Every structure is written in structure tokens, then in C-alpha cells.
Amino acid sequence: SNPxxxxxxxxxxxxxxxxxxxxxxxxxxxxxxxxxxxxxxxxVGTSGSGKSTFARKLSKALAAPYVELDALHxxxxxxxxxxxxxxxxxxxxxxxxxxxxxxxxKKTIPIKWRNVDMVVWLDLPLWLTFYQVFIRTLRRxxxxxxxxxxxxxxxxxxxxxxDSILLWCLTTHxxxxxRYLAVMNxxxxxxxEFVRLRSRKAQExxxxxxxxxxx
Numbered sequence: 005s006n007p008x009x010x011x012x013x014x015x016x017x018x019x020x021x022x023x024x025x026x027x028x029x030x031x032x033x034x035x036x037x038x039x040x041x042x043x044x045x046x047x048v049g050t051s052g053s054g055k056s057t058f059a060r061k062l063s064k065a066l067a068a069p070y071v072e073l074d075a076l077h078x079x080x081x082x083x084x085x086x087x088x089x090x091x092x093x094x095x096x097x098x099x100x101x102x103x104x105x106x107x108x109x110k111k112t113i114p115i116k117w118r119n120v121d122m123v124v125w126l127d128l129p130l131w132l133t134f135y136q137v138f139i140r141t142l143r144r145x146x147x148x149x150x151x152x153x154x155x156x157x158x159x160x161x162x163x164x165x166x167d168s169i170l171l172w173c174l175t176t177h178x179x180x181x182x183r184y185l186a187v188m189n190x191x192x193x194x195x196x197e198f199v200r201l202r203s204r205k206a207q208e209x210x211x212x213x214x215x216x217x218x219x
Contacts, residue, residue, distance in 0.1 A: 042121045042197070043068070043102040048184065049126035050177045051169055052137025058126060058207055059106035065214040066104065071097045073107025073116075078152040082167075091115055108180070122197045125184050126207065130177045137173045 047059040063070035076093040144157040188198040
């Protein structure tokens with residue numbers, strides 16, 4: 005796929021159990037209250053920020069379907085689906101009452117944020133993001149892992165191509181940060197709760213809350 009902690013949407017009450025004794029002794033945080041009401045969540049962030057791993061864990065914690073934008077976008081031989089096809093697939097994938105969507109794709113915002121409750125932004129430092137995408141690329145390349153529509157990453161494409169995912173990470177990190185900060189602090193989407201997670205620890209705390217573990 006080529007705001008810290010405030011929040012608002014994603015799945016069912018029974019997904020986030022909280023014992024009566026705890027509710028009476030420990031007031032719920034804003035994030036915990038938001039998680040209770042959140043049913044539709046979009047996880048965003050620069051390539052290498054860990055979106056897919058985080059979104060899958062969140063999906064499992066909330067018992068909500070996991071949707072991967074890359075899987076809807078890529079055709080065989082790294083061919084991009086047309087906007088018409090991508091938008092149609094996305095509309096269908098997000099037709100349910102609850103989901104966790106993994107992916108950016110600015111052009112899909114009118115569809116994916118139409119009914120979204122919460123946007124979780126994984127905003128890790130550039131060095132960590134790059135390290136994670138570098139290790140992931142090596143693993144996928146050496147293991148010949150099959151990705152969407154049978155595609156595979158290669159070391160040649162990663163290191164010697166204009167389509168390099170490593171280059172994409174380096175060149176889009178600051179741009180994505182500016183864009184999501186502007187959206188998070190603006191008034192264009194007042195109904196959406198934005199959550200900015202700036203470390204792995206913050207990510208685990210958020211997931212723990214989603215699992216019902218509290219803050």
C-alpha cells in the first residue's frame with residue numbers, strides 16, 4: 005500500500021468485556037469508551053509501519069472481518085486494478101456492519117471513510133519503519149512468499165527498481181505524516197475518531213484495550 009491516543013469506533017460490546025467491579029472502581033478512559041462503540045476501523049500508515057500485522061490482531065480481538073486493501077488493488081503480475089474495479093470490490097468488502105480495513109490509498113477515502121468510525125494511524129519513526137520493511141522484504145524475497153494474486157517480491161525490484169518498496173517507504177513517510185496530521189487536526193471529518201499510535205508499546209496498549217484488558 006503505496007492521531008496521541010484519542011479514538012472512537014469498532015465493534016460489539018461483548019468484544020470488550022469489563023468486569024462490574026472494575027467499572028465501579030476505575031473510570032473508563034476516553035479510548036476505552038471509544039473502543040466500545042467502534043465497529044468500523046481503518047488502519048493506516050506508511051509501508052513498513054506494521055499495518056497488516058496490527059490490523060489482523062485487531063480484527064481478531066474485535067471478532068470483526070479483516071479487509072486488506074492491497075488484496076483488492078493488485079492483479080497478477082503486479083498490475084493495478086482499475087479504479088472502477090477497486091472501488092466496486094471495496095464497496096462490497098465494506099458492506100457489513102463491522103470490519104477492520106488495512107490500507108491507505110488516498111483515492112479510496114470517499115468510500116472507506118464514508119461509514120468509518122475510527123482511523124488508527126500507525127506513526128512509527130522513519131528508522132523503525134524502514135527497518136521493518138527492509139526485514140520484511142528480505143524475508144518475502146528469500147522465502148518466495150506468495151502475496152496478492154500470486155505476486156512475489158524480489159530483491160531486484162526492492163533494490164534496483166523505481167517501484168522499490170524501500171524507496172516508497174523513504175519517500176512517502178514525511179508526506180504521509182503531514183497528510184494525516186492535517187486530516188486529524190482538521191474539521192473535514194468531524195464524525196471520525198482518529199487515533200495516532202507512535203510506538204510499538206502504544207500499539208500493544210491499544211490492542212490490549214481492544215481485547216478487554218483495559219489501559
